[in-house]
Amino acid sequence: MQGAFVVFEGGDGVGKSTQAALLAEWLTDRGREVIRTFEPGDGPVNAQIREILLSRSTENLAPRAEALLFAADKAQHVHAIVRPALERGAVVVCDRYVDSTLAYQGAGRVLDMAEVERINWWGTDDLRPDLTVLLDLAPEAGLAGIASHDRMESAGEDFHARVRAGFLALAERDPARYLVLPAREPVTALSERIRARVAELLEGEHHHEVGRRGLLSALFDADRDPEPGEEVSDAPARLSP
């Protein structure tokens, strides 16, 4: 039996963990081995990286250092957890992956996103998800439920609007590998749609083939000028400085 790599993406508090847990439970009931994992921070080395990345006491973290730490987290996570599980035929259900890094770093508008993409796919040895479930939600709605914000969650509303646009742009570039859902549909309706898509994936033959398309190189092209009247929040090219 082949493994499959399913990733949940979206902003803070959209329901990723809720849906990941429901999917894992459903797959387990169907007799599959399921590994539930998350980024950043799963595993002992990763927990230390996560502490640096998310702690409010982290000051003056250079954007390039931040990008490398996220990529390092992924490198370790894929090496120690994700690949071994896929190789023995498990379904890996992961909370956040490369898209989160790209959407959040892209929204920060500091680094060249093609470069950030490159270090992340290098770090993961180009391990692409078979399916990414993107739970899409206006940032105000997601953040409202979170009492204590960490370093990332404390960023402004504009920032979170750009994160959302970044996620959607990533999904639009490779629709066959994404399921984009409105995050505030009822929990059970969402989980049914996710199950249907994962069932399709597990029955099909195309899962776990590692693609090598450089989808994001064009996406975050810093040199592109907006069209007249183009909405900035919907323009992925504007996510770069």
Ligand SMILES: Nc1ncnc2c1ncn2[C@@H]1O[C@H](COP(=O)(O)OP(=O)(O)OP(=O)(O)O)[C@@H](O)[C@H]1O
């Ligand atoms: N479809 C939904 N409709 C309304 N509320 C929901 C829905 N799914 C989850 N929630 C609620 O939203 C809150 C956040 O859910 P959850 O922890 O699953 O999100 P998350 O994306 O994992 O958040 P975080 O980014 O903080 O890890 C919880 O209170 C949860 O009960």
Ligand SMILES: [Mg+2]
């Ligand atoms: Mg969560």
